[in-house]
Amino acid sequence: MKDGPKPGQADHIDLLLDDDLRAFRRDVRAFLGAAVPPETRERVDNGYAATKPEIVAFLKILATRGWVAPGWSREHGGPGWTQLQRFVFNLELARSGAPTVPPFGTSMVGPVLYTFGSAEQKARYLPGILSGEDFWCQGFSEPGAGSDLASLRTRAEDRGDHYLLNGQKIWTSKAQYADRIFLLARTDEGERKQHGISFFVLDMETPGIEVKPIISIDMNHSLNEVFFTDVKIPRDGLVGERGKGWDYAKFLLGNERTGITNVGRCRNQIERLKRLARARGLGSDGAFLTELARVEADLTAMEITEIRLLSAGPGAPSALTGPSILKLQSAQIQQTLQAMIVTALGPMAAARGGEFLSAFEDLDGLPPGFFDGAVGEYLFGRAASIYGGTNQIQRDILAKMALDGRA
Amino acid sequence: MKDGPKPGQADHIDLLLDDDLRAFRRDVRAFLGAAVPPETRERVDNGYAATKPEIVAFLKILATRGWVAPGWSREHGGPGWTQLQRFVFNLELARSGAPTVPPFGTSMVGPVLYTFGSAEQKARYLPGILSGEDFWCQGFSEPGAGSDLASLRTRAEDRGDHYLLNGQKIWTSKAQYADRIFLLARTDEGERKQHGISFFVLDMETPGIEVKPIISIDMNHSLNEVFFTDVKIPRDGLVGERGKGWDYAKFLLGNERTGITNVGRCRNQIERLKRLARARGLGSDGAFLTELARVEADLTAMEITEIRLLSAGPGAPSALTGPSILKLQSAQIQQTLQAMIVTALGPMAAARGGEFLSAFEDLDGLPPGFFDGAVGEYLFGRAASIYGGTNQIQRDILAKMALDGRA
């Protein structure tokens, strides 16, 4: 136990790991500590989204260690890490203030491609993902469909040498940065609406694609609408079998759910809360401190739950309920922390924007970016209980298992 | 304002009343202060239900002032109070540690009888209610029907000179004490299940009535099942028109809902929490104190809401949403207070029962009855969100108005 933190220290993770994992953790921490520029670290820590150049620069560094796609096996060019190594890696990523690496290439389309794609598709797309050079985006949601993916109306008509794509996607995160897109489109009418959907990959430069920004409630631009007007998808843009897109999407979303607890960011938020409490003199505010202790306990429970579910593997019964449980609780914990920070800002939670950032050197000894970023993160953080299946959808899923005995 | 409490004092009600109401309040307080025996006061304050002798003795005293039925007009022998006088009276009832007066006679069947009953029924039943001599109980709920009253299956068959009653009621509070019962039974098959239900009154001594206790989760007996086997209801036991029982029940339940905020008891609970905090040294527990301040604010909001809705009268739009809003919040506030007290008991919240009461003289300077009563009240208090329409039913009602534009 000599490598572990001292008893009473906040980081309990080392206590739960074996020597190999502790050594791995030290290695990751040391590498990332040098890899993240201080300015990026501060911006990310304050709750701002990383810029494209920041992300690209960071991925380039990660690629030197082969760590761009932590979830991939060696066979596909990944590091071949265990689930727990990935857990530790994610923790350290957040701890280091690294830019959030968009999951679209590595966690989403990548596994679909290497599992269901053709040899040509693998050769063409995987290297760009692994090197961090290709920026992907996801074309799933459509206006009015929301959590009800199966109702999508974008059509890809079979025209022999190509599919002709028409329709619209929405909530396409980072599409303004993206080189490529993967998407679902209806190729056939099925008996059930889940049938007849196919999975495509496509270059964003293809004629007929138009990206329109969606300004979100935090007044930032990370989401987009993507319009397709007579876009020609080459035949080799179809992934796997025609009409099986729904299955691939479910496979992909299953992968997505395991990575969203954001335990690492939550840990940073707790440190930020302490820093804020120190600055704003909340050390004698028992209600605040108890709330902080409570959310710490919550976070520990989430960490253990994630480790437990990861170590149980995909065959365990918890594999069915686990993703929804983690999604619900992580949304709640993230939102609780965001709201606690905003509340602790006091009256200055009222302020936002560029003029505010330059109006002050500091406030209570904190940079104005701490305030502005926290409010922005709280605003955009409402998405945690909406995207990837709303809280209501997650509860529907869990109730099905508890009450109807099926997934 | 000279009669009001000093600024900063917990009781804000005086600040909201006019001189007449303040004088009325003083009169009520003085009278009740003398009317409630100290032992009753302590038991009630500790959360125990009053015994029948305690209730009967208290009603006898109330009857000397004509205050048994606070909601009745002078025409029907009541005090003819305004809604606000009743609000103040209820507050002072609770404050004085008076036994909870069962609503069955005064708030439930009484108004039905004087509104829809025959002259003979009024002459026969109202005096016993007003004097507090007759103890009534309510036969509405049936097994399996729960909040769905219209599904009741108890039948009253028309046999010429009488109705023949067969069936079963459940959750009949205080039936073991009752002299009379009012009940709903099906007399005809209606097109809609709300039709064909009639409203009856009946002596509990009538042959064929059997009362079986239901021991509730607090291990006490206040609820009962009542079985009817070939019970003959005289023809004059039918109230109002045959088949209109559903309407009368709705009229009655509307009356019931306005009296259930239990603001007075909640105020006592806050005083009990302070007493407990003093005994258990929670004066430096900021989380506890903030929670207490929060529930105080909640309670103030409930008081104002009740006054606001009462003063708006039955024609206002809020008359439709008000009862459900008050029911939901009062259940939550009552349950919050009960849980806060139990939590603040610490480890001794584990104990219960007669042996416990006699095992200690006091605990932290409080009588063991404080502990035992608090746990019992917490347990039975779960009913607040179930009886009289569950929280879920109340939300259904509110949503109908917000989303479907109808009541």
Added chain:
Amino acid sequence: MTFLEHLNQSDEARMIRDTAARWAGGIADEAVRASKGFSADRWAEMADMGWLGILAGEDQGGLGMGAAEAAILAGAMGGAKLPEPFIASALVAAGALTRLPGAAAEVLLADIAAGQTIAAPAGFGLPCDSDAPCPTASADGDALVISGEVTLCEAGPATGVFLLRTGGAETGLVRLDRDAPGLVVTPYRAVDGRHLARLVLVQVRVPAEAILGRGAGAEAALAHAEALAVAALCADAVGTMDRALALTATYLNEREQFGRKLASFQSLRHLTADMMVEIEFARSMADLAAFGCDGIEAPGELLDRARARVCRAAKLVGETSIQLHGGMGMTDEMAIGHYFRRLIFLQAMLGQEAGALRRRARALAAEVAA
């Protein structure tokens, strides 16, 4: 006036309510966006209707009404999410002036009522219960010399005058013109887009005739202004929440998912019901706060309860309304996000729920320890 009389609005109050509802109801979302924090036209309309002088006496060209009527207007501003500093200038600043004797206060009050001057309270009222220190004043002959900072002041380019609370040797309230030498006004924006400013004062000289009040007299005026701020912010929040609920109900009835109207899902229905409950409780507290301004001698603790409960409601209603709008609620395009941001602003101005509970928790600690 008793609370019951307060609840049973006067004919005048009802007229104000109807006029405000009609006027505010006619303002389109796009118009508010287009005004980017302030519309001189709307301000002029408010002046024309006499609203900027609602608290001012008839001698100052005002309507001479009270907090109840002022709160009605604040609620209407919330419902239309108007960014103008109506509460700041016409209620909080003007409210302080109504309690100050002297010509300087009367003149300023008349200017505010006429729409000629927009005044911003600085160091009191907005935000409630600020924990920041006031600029300090010292005497220089019969003038004052003031230095210090006000970090947050609801003031925009059109704001011409600050009503500054001073600390230090000379506590009181002064009139500070925007162009006073030594005053630097740095503008920034609120989370809901309205104009805010930071004031930095370096040896600003305020002549005797601009000293509006001192000592106990100034304290009483400030206390009244603080009470008005709480009442107005609470009413604004209720108006904002009412509209957020209405928008949400409309959305749920318009949109479908899984082939059904969103409004048919019981879980979403129940969240809507929870919003209704919160709003009704907040409405009660807003009524109480408005009553407290004129009807209760030392309403402090009641006002704390009011702002605590309204903040809680604002948080739940704001967050739930976004949740019920789903992805669409995350966009700036939908109006709901603007109401959500306004509720964040209002919570911050009200001192947040936690801040509003702090004083009472301390009092309880003393009571329990005794």
Added chain:
Amino acid sequence: MTFLEHLNQSDEARMIRDTAARWAGGIADEAVRASKGFSADRWAEMADMGWLGILAGEDQGGLGMGAAEAAILAGAMGGAKLPEPFIASALVAAGALTRLPGAAAEVLLADIAAGQTIAAPAGFGLPCDSDAPCPTASADGDALVISGEVTLCEAGPATGVFLLRTGGAETGLVRLDRDAPGLVVTPYRAVDGRHLARLVLVQVRVPAEAILGRGAGAEAALAHAEALAVAALCADAVGTMDRALALTATYLNEREQFGRKLASFQSLRHLTADMMVEIEFARSMADLAAFGCDGIEAPGELLDRARARVCRAAKLVGETSIQLHGGMGMTDEMAIGHYFRRLIFLQAMLGQEAGALRRRARALAAEVAA
């Protein structure tokens, strides 16, 4: 052992789990009610299966297993809502004894394992973190003389021995026989019907051979016993909650209202989902607490987090399961109320969520003030 190894149960642990599930699953609700707080037959069966010696070494006739296996058994007790003092005697008392050298501890441990003696911890473990003072001991030759009180001790008529923690001049742990002169045992009941007792000691003389440990050695044994208590109570709570959820799911599927199965109402479905989430988080914390007993040197703060989180889950699951049972949940006749009351008992023994957070909140205050 790492936490991962802890999670991947050994074959022995799996066997224990299967046996316990089978055995506990075969115990009818009526049988538990009929036993009125203690069944000598069930206790004998537990002894036969070796469970009363699960922590005792093989030399003392025990199974020599650890906290992980002990927690599995505690979970099974919760699932069947058994009232016997298994945790008290076989885990907390025995757990302390395993860490004490000397013949007296060994003999008592063997007696406990064999089912010949039921021991109750007094002044430690149950409840966790008690704020009551210990009876005080002073030396009288090589004996001790002890006076004082233990308000809550999980002991019934069959309990023969108390493991008493002493304070005052002679801190340590002693064996106190039920018939010791000067000891008055006053029985009472827990909210879930199990047997409790108040101990009052007036000049009770404990001979040298009954002193089980002193000073640091006793402290270490007590700390281990406290950790075991947390782990066992958490596991018991998870077993209790699992069963409460199962009963609730069954009820919702059986009953109808408004012509539909209760299980078809989305609002009730979502409350059920919330129960699942709470239980899964509590399960994680119970796993962590069990691991903490043997695998972490100073697990105190982790144990606080575990009991805080489990208490919160227990409160929500208990209350929600009653709500979902509607009126039927209010009756003693339905088993669900018994599970609810057991969860109340367990929260009290765990020190309540508020109690469990107190130490950490204080530490945070120091950290933030620094």
